[in-house]
Amino acid sequence: MGDQLSEPVSILRVxxxxxxxxxxxxxxxxxxxxxxxxMVWIPGVDEIPMALSSEKTITVxxxxxxxxxxxxxxxxxxxxxxxxxxxxxxxxDKILAIAGGVGAAPLLPLxxxxxxxxxxxxxxxxxxxxFVDQLDECxxxxxxxxxxxxxxxxxxxxxxxDLNLGAYDxxxxxGPEVMMRAVLxxxxxxxxxxxxxxxxxxxxxxxxxICGSCCIDPSGLRVCRDGPVFSGEMLLKSEFGHYMRDASxxxxxx
Amino acid sequence: MVSIRPGPVTIxxxxxxxxxxxxxxxxxxxxxxxxxxxxxxxxxxxxxxxxPLPKDGHAGPCVVVxxxxxxxxxxxxxxxNAFVDEIAPLxxxxxxxxxxGGNPDEFALVASWFEGKVAGFELNLSCPHADGYGSxxxxxxxxxxxxxxxxxxxxxxxxVKLTPNVTDITAIGKAAERGGAGAIVAxxxxxxxxxxxxxxxxxxxxxxxxxxxxAVFSIAVRCVYELYEECKIPIIGCGGVSTADNVxxxxxxxxxxxxxxxxxYNDIKVFEIIKADLYSKDGxxxxxxxxxxxxxxxx
Ligand SMILES: Cc1cc2nc3c(=O)[nH]c(=O)nc-3n(C[C@H](O)[C@H](O)[C@H](O)COP(=O)(O)OP(=O)(O)OC[C@H]3O[C@@H](n4cnc5c(N)ncnc54)[C@H](O)[C@@H]3O)c2cc1C
Ligand SMILES: Cc1cc2nc3c(=O)[nH]c(=O)nc-3n(C[C@H](O)[C@H](O)[C@H](O)COP(=O)(O)O)c2cc1C
Ligand code: FES
Numbered sequence: 001m002g003d004q005l006s007e008p009v010s011i012l013r014v015x016x017x018x019x020x021x022x023x024x025x026x027x028x029x030x031x032x033x034x035x036x037x038x039m040v041w042i043p044g045v046d047e048i049p050m051a052l053s054s055e056k057t058i059t060v061x062x063x064x065x066x067x068x069x070x071x072x073x074x075x076x077x078x079x080x081x082x083x084x085x086x087x088x089x090x091x092x093d094k095i096l097a098i099a100g101g102v103g104a105a106p107l108l109p110l111x112x113x114x115x116x117x118x119x120x121x122x123x124x125x126x127x128x129x130x131f132v133d134q135l136d137e138c139x140x141x142x143x144x145x146x147x148x149x150x151x152x153x154x155x156x157x158x159x160x161x162d163l164n165l166g167a168y169d170x171x172x173x174x175g176p177e178v179m180m181r182a183v184l185x186x187x188x189x190x191x192x193x194x195x196x197x198x199x200x201x202x203x204x205x206x207x208x209x210i211c212g213s214c215c216i217d218p219s220g221l222r223v224c225r226d227g228p229v230f231s232g233e234m235l236l237k238s239e240f241g242h243y244m245r246d247a248s249x250x251x252x253x254x
Numbered sequence: 255m256v257s258i259r260p261g262p263v264t265i266x267x268x269x270x271x272x273x274x275x276x277x278x279x280x281x282x283x284x285x286x287x288x289x290x291x292x293x294x295x296x297x298x299x300x301x302x303x304x305x306p307l308p309k310d311g312h313a314g315p316c317v318v319v320x321x322x323x324x325x326x327x328x329x330x331x332x333x334x335n336a337f338v339d340e341i342a343p344l345x346x347x348x349x350x351x352x353x354x355g356g357n358p359d360e361f362a363l364v365a366s367w368f369e370g371k372v373a374g375f376e377l378n379l380s381c382p383h384a385d386g387y388g389s390x391x392x393x394x395x396x397x398x399x400x401x402x403x404x405x406x407x408x409x410x411x412x413x414v415k416l417t418p419n420v421t422d423i424t425a426i427g428k429a430a431e432r433g434g435a436g437a438i439v440a441x442x443x444x445x446x447x448x449x450x451x452x453x454x455x456x457x458x459x460x461x462x463x464x465x466x467x468x469a470v471f472s473i474a475v476r477c478v479y480e481l482y483e484e485c486k487i488p489i490i491g492c493g494g495v496s497t498a499d500n501v502x503x504x505x506x507x508x509x510x511x512x513x514x515x516x517x518x519y520n521d522i523k524v525f526e527i528i529k530a531d532l533y534s535k536d537g538x539x540x541x542x543x544x545x546x547x548x549x550x551x552x553x
Contacts, residue, residue: 004319008452039315043453047314078453080315206317210519211328212283212302220290222281225522247310249283249302249333249340 006041006080013075018128020062021102022071029055030081033088034110035174035199035229039207041080045069049204049224051106051174052084059130061102085207086228089197091115092170096163097139098122098156098183100175104130106199107174111139117168118142122156122179125149157182165190171232174199177254181241184232196232200240203247213249216240255499257537260529263297265511266437266488267411268374270348272297272533273501273540274525277492277515278352278376278415279303279328281522285340288349291518295525298348300513301341303378305353305387306360308334312383313459318448323467323494324516325446327383327460330354335367345371350413354378356386357397358404365405375405377435379426380417380442382464389417389442395429402433413490415439416477418470423477424484437488439513440477444470467516468494475507482508482545496524498531505540506547 009026016022030038032052040058041047046066053059060067073079089110097107097119104121108131111119116139123129126149135141143151144159152159156179165171165187173183173196180198187193202214202223209225216223217239221230235241243251263270276299281287283302291299311331318325333340341349351372355361365375379398381388391397398414406412414430416423418441427438443464448457456462474493481489491509495501496517504512517524 003321003448005448005450005457006315006318008450041315043455045313046459047316080450080453080457082315082318205311205314205328205331206326208317208319208519209522210280210324210516211317211326212279212281212287213331215281215284215287215290217284217286220281220284220286220288222287245284245333248308248331250308250336 004082006082009079009081011073011075011077011079014073017059017130020128021059021130023053023057023059024070024073026056030084031055032084034113035088035106036084036086037228038081038083038085039204041082042066042070042073043078043080049207051199053105053108059102059105082207085224087226089172089229090170094167094169096120096165096168096171098171098173098175100156100179101128102130103175103199104135107172108134110172111135114138118163120144120156120159122175155179155182157186160186165192169195171196173197177201177241184235184241187232188236193232193236197229198232198235198240199229200227200235202244213245213247255502256543257534258532258540259535259537260533263511265490266374266413268298268348268350270297270511272529273511274528275490275511275513276300277513278378280515280518285343288341289344291525292347294523295529297511298350298373300350300352300376301337302332303330303352303354303381304332304337304364305330305334306355306363308332308336315457315459318457319519320467320469323465323469324519325448325458325463325465326443327458327463329460330381330384330387338367338371342371348373350374350376352376352378352415353405354381354387355401356391358400361401362404365408365410369408369410374411374413374436376413376415376439377401377405378415378442380415382417382419382443382445383460383462389419392417392426393420395425398426398429399433402430402435406434406436411436413437413439415442417442418473418477419445424480427481427485431485431487435487437490438481438485439490439492440481441470441474441493444473466493468496470494471500475503478504478509479507479547482548496520498528501528501532502543505544508545508548510540510544
């Protein structure tokens with residue numbers, strides 16, 4: 001297989017998506033399946049996991065040290081990429097996708113594959129909604145904002161009540177864990193957890209399934225290698241929505 | 255290849271389900287991950303190295319997978335005493351807690367948290383990329399002896415894991431033996447580095463790291479062979495083991511069990527796969543081959 005050192009990429013351009021989210025366009029592409037992620041090496045800073053939002057882009061929300069540093073990068077700057085890693089979403093014919101905040105990043109390429117019938121898009125405010133235009137071009141988008149500045153006033157989970165969930169063969173979800181757990185509770189009540197998939201975020205160091213920092217309880221499955229996409233059924237009786245671990249491995253509540 | 259008879263074994267005071275252990279720092283950060291590896295066929299598991307204070311570890315990149323090995327500089331990330339609760343559900347299972355510290359008192363302190371709760375300890379005196387810990391102190395025989403004694407005094411089986419990054423590994427092995435070690439584990443990773451030619455800088459966040467996997471198997475076999483010549487306590491072979499034939503080779507060099515880490519990268523079912531090849535009911539007893547290569551030469 002050869003040495004799997006990071007592939008160097010140059011940033012071609014950076015696009016402002018929302019006040020806190022930017023898309024970084026690379027000068028080369030990576031074959032991937034939606035939901036897979038790459039380990040992004042920000043030289044001199046750190047290496048962090050990011051979903052691919054297309055074969056040559058990552059879409060990043062400012063969250064802390066590494067992402068702040070990445071936001072100072074512009075056209076011509078270099079990054080290192082390892083991957084893609086992980087499993088990605090299971091394909092379907094009639095998918096309902098549910099995205100919260102930057103969670104729209106791995107769902108845009110899924111929608112572009114023409115298998116998403118409906119996409120529920122949520123954010124705190126209108127200006128924080130990610131990929132509204134791009135998603136509108138390829139699927140039927142329904143919007144909810146916490147403050148009611150666009151679409152329904154409320155959470156994406158509230159949008160689910162207006163849908164006939166039986167019409168979809170799969171439900172694919174990515175967003176903040178509190179929102180995903182709310183979706184999981186809702187689908188469990190309706191008895192359709194087996195049709196759902198969630199993209200789980202855990203602290204990752206190696207990205208390839210050996211260090212153990214991303215393992216979830218009680219199965220011990222590795223989010224980086226056995227996931228990051230897991231079935232709702234598997235997540236029902238798990239730490240998902242309750243706690244995760246930090247860089248040292250200590251538990252912290254969600 | 256010869257096959258060996260299956261059955262429980264006791265190595266350095268620790269009862270194991272078979273001769274294959276999970277090496278420290280691979281999938282050993284959580285209790286549920288360790289339980290998963292036991293359920294996937296490991297005869298025992300060594301945990302992530304636990305230290306006196308929680309540590310986040312080095313900035314990334316921490317791991318790079320190479321053609322025939324793994325280069326890592328995790329930097330000993332660990333939850334410290336929160337790990338006691340983490341492995342509580344595994345009481346009575348063959349769990350060995352790996353410990354690191356900067357001096358004998360720190361080793362003794364960490365060990366005290368786990369007394370009565372685990373099958374044994376493995377002292378990490380060998381990690382090549384953590385300032386003030388691991389091989390930074392594990393290359394000095396008198397410190398190794400003192401740290402070993404500080405833990406073995408508890409009466410709990412204490413294994414000492416050695417670094418290959420020394421001129422004479424037997425001097426360190428003998429120091430561990432004097433300190434009361436129940437077994438020696440050889441080897442930890444080999445200090446190493448790669449540079450990204452595209453970026454013009456080292457590929458690991460910590461610049462230096464440790465090499466493991468098939469690339470270091472020959473070094474590990476040599477170290478086990480040398481230790482077997484000089485030490486009386488059992489030796490556990492570690493470094494690049496990925497097949498049943500590798501296990502037999504380690505045994506012929508003098509190991510009575512092996513630890514497996516990087517090979518889990520290719521397949522997490524590595525323990526079951528090796529067991530299927532290694533054991534058969536009409537096989538020989540391991541005693542017939544352990545150390546058999548000594549006193550024999552190719553010419
Ligand atoms: C599979 C996967 C895909 C992801 N995809 C995206 C994406 O497409 N867009 C996006 O904006 N974010 C994504 N993230 C989250 C992203 O990795 C974190 O926001 C980022 O690592 C934060 O780093 P920081 O140093 O800026 O923040 P910090 O200040 O270090 O931390 C902020 C929070 O980010 C999380 N975090 C920090 N470091 C890591 C790490 N190494 N691994 C996992 N989580 C970490 C922690 O929960 C922490 O509390 C993804 C995470 C995973 C696991
Ligand atoms: C990602 C990674 C983390 C490791 N962490 C530790 C550790 O915490 N403590 C330790 O004693 N050894 C640690 N090691 C070393 C292994 O336990 C083992 O000695 C080494 O990898 C050689 O065995 P292998 O070739 O089977 O992997 C680590 C190795 C790797 C690859
Ligand atoms: S990040 Fe190392 S095992 Fe998942």
